[in-house]
Amino acid sequence: MKTIFLFLLLFHLNSYATEQVTYKFGIVPQQSATILLEKWAPLIKKMSQDCSCKIEFQTASDITQFELNIKKGEYDLVYLNPFHFVENQSIGYNALVREEDRKLVGVLVVKKDSPIKTLEDLNKKQIAFPGPTAFAASILVTKLLNSKKVSFDPLYVKSHESVYLNVISGLTAAGGGVNRTLDALSDADKNQLRVLATTQGVTPHPIAIHKRVNTEIKNLFLKTLTNLKNSVEGKQMLDNLELKYLIQAKNSDWDDVRKIIEITN
Numbered sequence: 001m002k003t004i005f006l007f008l009l010l011f012h013l014n015s016y017a018t019e020q021v022t023y024k025f026g027i028v029p030q031q032s033a034t035i036l037l038e039k040w041a042p043l044i045k046k047m048s049q050d051c052s053c054k055i056e057f058q059t060a061s062d063i064t065q066f067e068l069n070i071k072k073g074e075y076d077l078v079y080l081n082p083f084h085f086v087e088n089q090s091i092g093y094n095a096l097v098r099e100e101d102r103k104l105v106g107v108l109v110v111k112k113d114s115p116i117k118t119l120e121d122l123n124k125k126q127i128a129f130p131g132p133t134a135f136a137a138s139i140l141v142t143k144l145l146n147s148k149k150v151s152f153d154p155l156y157v158k159s160h161e162s163v164y165l166n167v168i169s170g171l172t173a174a175g176g177g178v179n180r181t182l183d184a185l186s187d188a189d190k191n192q193l194r195v196l197a198t199t200q201g202v203t204p205h206p207i208a209i210h211k212r213v214n215t216e217i218k219n220l221f222l223k224t225l226t227n228l229k230n231s232v233e234g235k236q237m238l239d240n241l242e243l244k245y246l247i248q249a250k251n252s253d254w255d256d257v258r259k260i261i262e263i264t265n
Contacts, residue, residue, distance in 0.1 A: 020054055022053075022056055023056070023076040023217070024056050024075050024076050025056065025058060025076070026058045026059065026060075026066065026070070026074065026080070028066055028084075028205070029061070029158070030161070030181050032159065035161070036057075037059075039240050040057055042240065043228075043241065046237070047221060047224050047225075050220055050224045051221065051224070058075060062131060063158065064131050064133070067084055071091060073091050073092060073210060075210065076209065076212070077096070077213075078210075080205060081104075081133075081134060082135050082203060082257040083133055083257065084133065085206050085208055085254060086254050086258055086261060092210050092211040093208040093210055093211075094210075094251055095249035095254070096209045096221065097206065097222065097225045097247060097248060098247065098249040099243055099247075100245045100246065100247045101244060101245075102244045103203070103204065104179075104203065104204040105198050105200075106141045106144070106176060106177070106199035107137075107141075107176070107178060107179055107195050108141050108144070108176055108196045109164065109174060109176075109194065109195055109196060110174045110193070110196050111168065112191070114174075117196075119148045119150055119196065120148060122150050122174055123150050124151055124153075125172075126154075126172045127145075127153070127154060127174045128155045128157050128162070128163045128166040128167060128172040128176070129142075129154055129157070130162070130177075131156050132156060136176075136199060137160060137163070137177050138156075140202070141176035143199070143260075144199050160181040163177050164177060164189060165189075168192045174196060180242050202257050206254070222248060226248060228245070229246070
């Protein structure tokens with residue numbers, strides 16, 4: 001009888017482990033998948049431990065594919081740009097956290113020794129962008145260029161990393177990025193670029209969560225993310241991600257983005 005009981009107990013525990021829910025955490029492909037995984041893995045591991053669940057890192061080959069994945073609701077958690085967040089709330093994504101005291105700023109960069117000095121100098125030149133719906137790097141930078149009536153040829157190169165490399169190599173006259181990914185470049189690469197112009201600042205990228213994730217797990221994720229600032233380990237994780245302290249967010253925090261989208265449309 002004791003043997004049968006132990007067998008049934010082991011069977012139950014193995015069944016529970018097998019049935020453990022896996023949560024997919026999608027990360028916007030601003031950089032290569034290898035770099036993103038290296039940067040996000042420590043945080044994802046900590047979140048997995050804190051919720052006693054499995055969290056799987058995911059990204060996409062480019063921003064366009066990433067947006068399609070969001071529209072299909074493929075991610076349970078997702079770090080995404082403000083445009084994708086606002087446009088896909090109807091899919092079931094709600095804001096979980098955002099950075100405290102930071103604005104998302106688009107940057108237009110040129111090669112350090114480039115003769116280009118003003119936005120008007122870019123007229124009829126080719127400019128690299130991560131993708132059509134990269135909010136600050138593409139939409140806000142394009143809005144800035146349009147305000148100066150600059151005509152240009154856009155080249156979409158899939159990631160912020162590729163934008164900067166295109167400018168450094170001289171393949172394009174300029175490129176659109178954001179302050180966070182520009183700061184993440186190596187000193188060698190960053191020293192080859194010059195910021196020609198910056199855009200207005202808006203509420204930065206949220207980490208959003210799909211409504212299908214139950215409240216208990218959601219609250220565990222929220223606790224882990226907002227408590228990172230309270231430990232040396234957590235602060236190091238944020239530094240590696242070039243993120244400031246994370247605070248609980250609400251969907252209305254992105255009303256500034258909604259107004260820009262309305263005006264642009």
